[in-house]
Amino acid sequence: MAGSATAMNLGRLLTQTARRLPGRAALVWGERRWTWAELDARVDRLAAALRARGVGKGDRVLVHSRNSNAMFESQWACFKAGAVWVPTNFRLTPPEVAYLAATSRARAMLRDRGFAAHADAVRAAGPWCEQVLAVGDARPGEVDYEDALADADPPSPDHEADVEYADPAWFFFTSGTTGRPKAAVLTHGQLAFVVTNHLADLFPGTTERDASLVVAPLSHGAGIHQLGQVARGARTVLLPAERLDPEAAWRLVEEHRVSNMFTVPTILSALVEHPAVERHDHSSLRHVIYAGAPMYRADQKRALERLGPCLVQYFGLGEVTGNITALRPDQHSLDDTDPDCPVGSVGAPRTGMDVAILDSGGRRLPPGETGEICVRGPAVFAGYFENPEANVKAFAGNWFHTGDLGHLDARGFLYVTGRASDMFISGGSNVYPREVEEAVLTCPGVAECAVVGMPHPRWGEAGIAAVVPQPGAAVGEAAVLAHLQDRLARYKHPLRVVVWDALPRSGYGKVPKAMVRERLDAEGVGF
Template identity: 75%
Template sequence: MATAMNLGRLLTQAARRVPGRPALVWRERRWTYAELDARVDLLAQALRGLGVGKGDRVLVHARNGNPMFESLFASFKIGAVWVPTNFRLTPAEVAYLGASSRAVVMLRDQGFGGHAQAVREASPHLRHVVAMGDAGPGELDYEALLAAATPPPPDHEAAVVHDDPCWFFYTSGTTGRPKAGVLTHGQMAFVVTNHLADLVPGTTEQDASLVVAPLSHGAGIHQLGQVARGAATILLAGEKLDPAEAWALVERHRVSNMFTVPTILTALVRHPAVDAHDHASLRHVIYAGAPMYEADQREALQKLGPCLVQYFGLGEVTGNITVLRPDQHTAENAGSCGMARTGMDIAILAEDGTRLPPGAVGEICVRGPAVFAGYFENEEANRKAFAGGWFHTGDLGRLDARGFLFITGRQSDMYISGGSNVYPREAEEALLTHAALAEAAVVGLPHPKWGEAGVACVVPRDGQAVTEAALLAHLAPLLARYKQPLRILVWESLPKSGYGKVPKALIRAKLAELGVAF
């Protein structure tokens, strides 16, 4: 078995190399690399004291803040698996993640006591809940745990091999409930190196990176590379994007890079604060997670100059499939998400698994060291995902003769709203728990602000009547806001195929016929 570096040592190494440099800045607090590493080591010891060991899962339900950052590296250092959630999820959704991952400890932010209780009720494996500031009965206090811990000896990080898991990256893949994508120490070491080479070359301890997206997903992966180079990570004060604050932080800290999604980038560029603050320090403004309208792209380039970096990459490939560098944002490449990342291979495959020539549209498949180890305890999904020795993305596209990728559509019904993947089946199942509904179908349509948003088409049961307001109220406690459709249409019936199925293409055709759009 190939040995690997424990990824927690990225922080250990930076703390030894640049101990006095700023590592993390949040609100009025600033931690140097030495201070942050010392806190992480105390958390690692505290988790060990709670019985957390190598391979155990640590569920973290928190907004961006220093505990979120600290829990990532502490989990890595002890060889445990970090299981972050999107803090916008409902208690029921988080309970499923806690139970399916078999987490033994949960770290929760202030105000999420109900989420922790839901996890307790759903998972017999959960032994401890650690709260950040408002610990209730039976819960432990985060800062008190650190204060009571004894610093570990130097080089205490757990020994790991290449395939040892370090992060459960939850994704629904194409359908159904979320699945845990297993990211490993060896795989992530390649991803960090690749991010530094292909996305933010030249990053050093002189740089600063602004975080404007949740650390639980792509932003967290991006920050690993910043820590590896000793750069400073700057967090927004609150949980919502504040463009005025973001641009003030860019100027104050001479921010050189940030990870965004197209909707965030567009919101930043269109806010008047962009003209009120100096942002000449920006070298790499990365956007990923969804296609960006060309008009919005041009607007961003006009405001920020040649610093945009695009990439395409699923959670299963750890955001590591393509890159479109700043100098490649040209008319020739309009509509492209870039070329293969260094060390990665892309193929367009036909349904029979044969490789298609340049220009032909087929499924985008990928292989290389950034591909995850598979879905946790889901062999059926793994067989489909890795058929023929390639990871199948479920997206459709074409490569040109130079190797630049153009995405043309999705095999799945998934749509991307505000940079987050939304899987219609989750909303459909939630809608159908309403006693008055007989059928439901959800599709994503283009939206001027969110990129795409959901439209639900529902059919009430015989003799029943429903309203859009009542159904939206029904969904509120069941689904995170970004997963809820923005519009609900009540129809007498859903269009069906000859086999009695409800193809989404027929739903879209009827919506178009009715002129439904955002």
């Protein structure tokens, strides 16, 4: 018989760990420490504060924050209350965050200090956001975060909302392959599988004796990573400052005997290239995970030489919660001819996940043939929030279509060879040329624009904008970049702007990105 109790409320992971390990360290941020019992009590009070302000099951809570204890606590409080956690990239501008709030129709917002303009933009975007909790600099009409916790009545034990497998827990904003951001719906049941899979495939053997250093935003992959740490009672250590400080990172690795961390290739390279890596003991590291962008083989070798056999690579998208393939530490090697270490591969399918290369007709291709990378299994999201058109395309033929191109070898190892879209990845973040082009086209004097991603030695890829001025107008690189300053997050900005008399066009009058790249290459424009 079918029933409604088909999933554990994901917030129970914290409840269970706090009961099992009440006095052990749970979270470290600078000089501040919280035990599991203290952290759980704060989360329970936040859940009660949200409920007291009308936030209930299924309601969305927008969180615009740097990594902090409040950011961490908000995730678990939303889960426990049955609400939906909607984190943003804290580098987004107020208009960008307002769009996410309107798209999700967020009922409440938690903002970090210094983001008052973001809260104003959210409230101006529509009538949905009824409450704003502010950390440290609450204004009239907003609620101070710590006051909200202090005033809340602690809920009774086992207060977590009852949930079903398909009930949403997290809106993971992603554009998939094209267009403006879409809310990928991650559910309680799906995320329970993801936690289990991460523990099996990415950092097996993790216990309360381990520690995890957070060097990437908790709003995305690092937040997924920390779910497994909480499940096992491993200590989470946050960097003391907003920006990556390799010296501080390596000091914390030594101090807390850090055993795992989630990174993107640019962060990993910055860490291993810093002289502090030689000054601090990092022998405790067992799983240094990198994902989100291609990693040059030379950078991979340098990391292996400095850190030893602890690298773990995975390939995945937000829609699949990172769960497509994994390449274990023993599958990394400095030897390009090692038969057990497939150089250039992003790994083999994750446990319980099916990966296929499909042709344009939806048929499986044999090993070695290139097609679209498609996936199915319990880690696949529930679909885009209120976007049936995107869902039909994404789930054609009962597979999730990643929009990436690649091939499998005879053993099932995956190789990513390109992207079906024009999207490029810069420093681990997806950049969508159309969004950048639309912003550039609002610059006075610009008539046309094409943005493409080109190889960059530090960021993997970075944008170059080719612009055509309006008749009689003069447009320069500095003016275009200055125009983008408050319109787009910094990581979306092109690093170079070239001015052309006309954009290359196909016989159909279109501007193929391949032709733009060819001209840039011919003119020697790059990084």
